[in-house]
Amino acid sequence: MKSTQIQKILMALTGFFLCIFLVIHLLGNLQLLLPAEKAKTSFNWYSHFLSGNILIKIIEILLFVSVAAHIVYALILTLNAKKANGQKYVYDRRGTASKWYSRNMGMLGSLILLFLIIHLKDFWYQYKFTDLPIDEQGYKDLYSIVIEAYRQWWYVLIYLAGIVALGFHLLHGFFSAARTLGVYNPKYVKGFRIFGWLYTGIITAGFMIIPVYIHLTII
Template sequence: MDRKTNTSTLMRKTLMALTGLFLCFFLVIHLLGNLQLLLPAEQAKESFNGYSQLLSGNIFIKIISYVLYASIIIHGVDALVITLKNKKTAGKYAMDGRAATSKWYSRNMGILGTLILIFLVFHFKDFWYQYKFGTLPMDEFGHKDLYTIVIAAYQDWWYVLFYVLSMFALGYHLLHGFFSAARSLGLYHPKYVSWVRNFGKIYSYVITFGFAIIPIYVYLTQHVVWN
């Protein structure tokens, strides 16, 4: 691999790390917003719809949303390019033993990323697209009633299962990705490795179970309302 190729790969890994960390930050904000769905029904509806209205009507949030869309695309494209390059050079490292000692999710980041991409397609179609371009009912406060759309979606057991499995795919992706991003940005220092690993694990667990519990809770507690 020549110097130009090395530089290109390094730049792609750095860009993927930066976009990945931005997406990690977004996940925290998104989770905090979605946790409102765990409130009592009437309170959750008012709070969640007001939150959605705030996000859609704030110019600063709109700018951030464009950064988010760009980050998702750049992160995915860079990951694909790097994965294809790694496959081409895989034979050179066939005997170095790294594959045998790495975690299975580290060796299958491409598969996990693909599963997450499939989930995002459904997620954007069912919620983002509906909110932006669909004809949603209005609640009593004059807000688009995204809450009703979300609750209705979580009445199907297969959708809840799909959502939960996707969150576990995301969790495993984060377990490797968080530490990998820190290393790509030069934060891999013996003094901080343990702290970065532990923080990454805690973050991954919180994000995974935080998101996964929401559709399960809605399905179990509000299923009878929609029958």
Template sequence: MLSTLSRKMLLCLTGLFLSFFLLIHFLGNLQLFLPQEQAHLQFNAYSHFLSGNILIKLVSYVLYVSIILHAVDGLIITLKNKKAGGNYQKENRGRASKWYSRNMGVLGTLILIFLVIHFQNFWYVYKFGNPPLDANGNKDLYIIVVTVFQEWWYVLIYAVSMIALCYHLIHGIHSAIRTLGLYHPKFVRWFQRVGIAYSVIISIGFALMPIYIFFTYR
């Protein structure tokens, strides 16, 4: 049975790993902003490389486990906090903290729902479906992405989910640094600014990808 502190440590470590993965995923997906013909073949070649690399496969298993552990751990901690917190504690916490820090469970749930939809539309189709092949013989994930991003409702869900992700990251990174004991008073503002900048850049960047494709391919 894990203690509350152990759960918080696990939550922040899995969260930081997922944040690092987001950066790598973000950098790879920047290829979607390339000219269409170049993006088409290059993005598919990149996806083929990832799917065929043993090291990447091992990292992907760590990713799946981290998502599950982070979600379950976050749910348990949220339920425990609600059970332990009375009205007085909630009111005081409300005055001293941001709304998104008090609603990490809600933000996390929205992100988890988005991930299920996202995995179903891309990862599942790429792995277990029968996607077409491009001119180089690679699975055409690019055309799948373009097709999905032509749906306005999906673009809207994606953008709203990135807003939730932004606030989740802002508080999550801030909280993880404190939990790990790296939150030195001399570097408080520096850590805050870097965390906020990272969260905003990653979230806006991801949100712009479906928006860009939606308007470019119309």
């Protein structure tokens, strides 16, 4: 595991796994866009269904391990690169040769982590470890918690900022992971690039629409 090549592969694999998770997460959250009553019933049932499922519990553990591994290897690789750089340039214009977000994956990742902490604290932790009000079906009423949160405009802004950071991270991350895993045929490279753009666009747009839509329709 000391080889940066292997560490990179682990970054790519955990990254891809988290990409798949984002799709599932978005699909589930789209229920929030249903008419209010329907959304409440459907979303609370869905949350209850997920929290009781053993398969989901395993995936949850896998998710936490993936996030942790993604962070740990990112730190190891970054520190190693710092060492590899040696003395700094007095005058440095190397940035003109690449995209800013490709050079700042660590910064974007840190923003996503901050967002993730807020996100988990406000929803996941609340759901798992506190007594929430019960809805008509007898399930914990996570829907109302979500709606309350998105009532605050500043909270929606935090969400949008987090998702923008996620978007740029995905924009480079998706294609970079494909390259690390060895997609070299120019035809497939192009395919992965376009798929990466589409994927990033859909994921970021989807996650941005939800809080904005709720905020605008609730008042």
